[in-house]
Amino acid sequence: MNQAIPHRFLIGIEPSDIDFMGHVNNASYLKWVQAAVIDHWRALAPAEAISQHLWVAIKHEITYRKPAFLEDDVIATVLLEKVQGARAFYETVIRRGEEVLAEVKSSWCCLDAATMRPARLARDVIKRFFAADEASEL
Numbered sequence: 068m069n070q071a072i073p074h075r076f077l078i079g080i081e082p083s084d085i086d087f088m089g090h091v092n093n094a095s096y097l098k099w100v101q102a103a104v105i106d107h108w109r110a111l112a113p114a115e116a117i118s119q120h121l122w123v124a125i126k127h128e129i130t131y132r133k134p135a136f137l138e139d140d141v142i143a144t145v146l147l148e149k150v151q152g153a154r155a156f157y158e159t160v161i162r163r164g165e166e167v168l169a170e171v172k173s174s175w176c177c178l179d180a181a182t183m184r185p186a187r188l189a190r191d192v193i194k195r196f197f198a199a200d201e202a203s204e205l
Contacts, residue, residue, distance in 0.1 A: 070197050070198035071146040071147050071148065071196060071197055071198075072111065072147075072196055072197060072198060073144050073145070073146055074103070074106070074107040074110055074111070074144070074145040074146075075142055075143070075144055075145075076099075076102065076103035076106050076107070076142065076143040076144075076145060077141075077142055078099050078102075078103075078141040078142065078143055078161070080095075080135060080136070080137050080138075080139060080141060082137065084137075085136075085137055089136070090134035090135060090136055091134065091135040091136070093129070093131065096129055096131075096161065096169050096171070097127060097129075099141075099143055099161065100127060100129075100143065100159050100161075100171050100173060101124060103143040103145045103159055104122070104124075104145055104157055104159065104173065104175065105122060106145075107145040107147070107157075107196075108122060111195045111196050112192055112195060113192065113195070116188065116189070116192045118180065119179065119180050119181075119186075120177050120178065120179065120180055120186060120188070121177075121178045121179075121180050121183075122155070122175045122176070122177060122178070123175065123176050123178060124173060124174075124175055125154070125173075125174045125175060125176050126173060126174045127171060127172075127173045128171065128172045128173070129169055129170070129171045130169065130170045130171075131168070131169050132166075132167045132168055132169060132170070133163075133166055133167070133168050134168070135161075135163060135168050139163045140163065140164070141161060141162065141163050141168065142161070142162055143159050143160070143161045143162075144159065144160045144162070145157060145158075145159050146158045146159075147196045147197070150188060150193050150196075152185075152187055153176055153177045153178075153185035153186055153187050153188075154174055154175065154176055154177070155174070155175045155176075155177065156172070156173075156174050156175075157171075157172070157173045157174070157175065158170070158171070158172055159171040159173065
């Protein structure tokens, strides 16, 4: 059972997000996921880890369910599914109220900020992203 601590990220839809069909362009969802995942990292990781590590996206798999529009109130909920070596696997669900607009599975690589090489996170940093009972099993 996944005991990841969920992180909610408010999304502001800009006029530049709207495409020729009058709804949010698919590319904007990638921008939102990146912002939400980075915000999640900054909200839960200790300051020292934040200053020593950077994240780059490796893969995004997006399932679009419904379109979003300029005036919509949209929230992304981010969950860290697991960390394996220098890679982190996330699930992000983008909603308008109770309606799921998109579901995103993404993988990210953690980099050492000084060397720009892949870096593993310390166990105590990873534990901050999971509820106490799940963290003890890492």
